[in-house]
């Protein structure tokens with residue numbers, strides 16, 4: 167029997183213990199102590215995001231899948247859970263690549279929370295300007311911080327394997343170096359604001375159709391050189407706080423449960439020190455995910471927390487694996503603004519950021535054609551503006567990559583703002599048509615359909631409308647020039663199709679023909695503006711107009727940005743980061759990419775037949791490393807516009823190519839001189855052709871690039887780029903090693919992959935080898951070789 171005094175002592179000890187636990191609060195230096203103090207339940211809680219209001223995964227509706235959290239920051243995609251006992255705050259994750267994606271309004275308050283809609287990823291990459299991308303990142307990062315978020319779920323950096331991928335607009339390029347360098351610049355910019363990023367979707371998320379189930383079959387060489395390389399560069403050059411593991415399987419295993427991918431490669435080989443977050447999936451095999459090194463389940467389900475607890479208790483999951491994830495999450499949380507107690511304003515400087523997006527968008531635009539100096543516009547006052555999207559300009563794509571921006575400047579508004587007289591009769595035809603179409607769309611919407619999702623609804627109704635020839639003839643007489651905008655919208659959950667999307671529609675073709683015919687007859691010019699986030703067919707029609715400006719989806723200031731380029735206020739210096747083929751069938755991956763048939767299954771459809779379906783249940787990347795210019799350039803296949811191509815209003819000369827050996831590899835420099843009449847910037851692309859004797863390689867591969875400052879006529883600048891021997895190497899699957907053959911490497915300075923202006927030689931005296939882990943074999947998949 168216990169005496170009174172032992173009872174008292176026990177009580178005092180318990181109280182002291184409780185006080186100690188209470189006083190133990192997370193700080194940057196006591197992560198291990200906190201870890202020791204945590205119960206299994208608390209550890210499991212920290213590894214699972216705070217579930218949003220509904221089901222996720224296979225039973226999800228669109229809101230859950232693209233994130234709609236009501237807590238802390240309404241509309242943010244997800245959160246980590248708080249453990250107040252240990253001073254661990256909840257943190258907030260928000261989409262996405264083109265700016266902060268949160269709800270613009272909140273119930274019962276008049277204040278608004280619009281974020282700036284920046285140019286889509288593809289447009290940013292086409293600037294070939296890493297400093298500019300970093301500056302844009304700073305503005306986006308500032309909005310993340312000032313809207314009370316901790317992590318931006320961006321950048322998207324999957325490879326443009328096919329122009330049909332519905333999310334290419336969020337991604338950067340067909341080339342891993344452009345992808346990696348652009349992502350690294352973006353991450354550095356955002357993280358300079360004291361908030362984090364999530365480079366996504368790691369890895370091999372090449373298609374949207376059946377993205378949560380499809381097994382992407384990719385050989386080890388293509389993985390190492392193409393699909394993983396961009397992530398490797400971004401991890402090594404920018405230290406992202408988080409990586410998002412993708413929805414798909416990769417060579418038979420969910421990327422989210424793949425220890426070879428998330429631990430062996432990402433952490434052991436590349437030195438990643440942040441956390442891995444799943445893409446917004448439901449419950450899978452949580453124990454395998456934790457074991458793989460996937461720290462956080464997002465958006466999170468209570469069932470996942472329970473599964474971790476149960477499986478640790480049953481011995482199926484080691485507590486050491488859980489601890490490794492929890493430790494990393496704690497180390498992550500102490501970096502977050504919410505942990506620092508940052509007093510966010512909810513008032514980022516939207517005006518200043520509008521100026522940033524207006525200017526950066528002009529630099530990503532690519533002038534594809536400019537016959538007889540059609541652009542910049544001269545002696546033009548009255549303009550005829552054709553095309554539905556001229557009045558309904560597309561700022562960005564749909565899905566989680568969309569931003570709830572306060573406005574989008576249309577091309578018509580941009581031209582008006584720049585002082586042109588936009589023909590009112592024609593404008594009325596289009597604006598009435600658009601109003602009519604939107605009324606039709608509204609009629610299909612269920613009661614209470616959220617305003618912010620109307621753009622999805624309208625997208626289907628924004629189809630081109632025929633314009634009578636007599637109307638066009640009148641316009642040709644009344645105006646000095648014609649603009650035709652061709653628009654394309656795409657987004658998450660569904661891939662594009664060839665007919666009426668990659669290819670022109672019949673109505674568009676007729677409009678282009680009639681407008682060119684009518685305007686050319688009276689000696690007037692026609693300019694086509696491409697307002698899209700992806701590639702379309704151009705070879706069959708590009709001969710018709712006088713100029714073609716690829717404006718991409720340029721963000722909320724779109725119409726102003728286009729007008730800046732048309733008038734010459736900004737000299738275009740964007741270049742293509744992907745090949746524009748003559749036809750879709752010319753691209754090797756087309757033979758192994760879902761076609762229209764599976765697209766028709768629709769967004770978020772989880773239909774599966776009985777027998778495994780190719781391109782649905784599994785997709786072979788049979789073309790291996792023959793992605794983009796690596797294929798076209800090596801095999802001499804004609805393209806419509808090559809990788810790296812883009813015109814300017816001025817002309818540049820390249821001189822004094824120099825290559826100097828360094829300890830790591832070489833340093834290459836080139837002098838660029840503006841020999842034209844107007845100020846402008848030039849991006850120089852550095853390609854390398856390897857000597858024979860080693861692995862079979864593409865004819866040449868991009869290894870680095872740099873861009874001049876704005877050079878005045880007559881002015882020169884010398885650009886210097888570094889390349890290491892490791893970066894020259896290719897992957898030998900049989901030996902599981904990187905290899906670079908000894909011999910002469912031709913270092914080429916190009917204005918595009920087909921326009922090499924100068925070259926020099928680099929001699930590698932000894933062959934180079936670097937052994938790495940023999941992992942991610944296609945043979946892990948039941949579909950290997952099928």
Ligand code: BGC
Nearest residue numbers: 231232233243261319446566
């Ligand atoms: C997308 C991610 C996004 C997440 C959260 C997913 O459906 O694939 O890119 O970050 O939703 O909204």
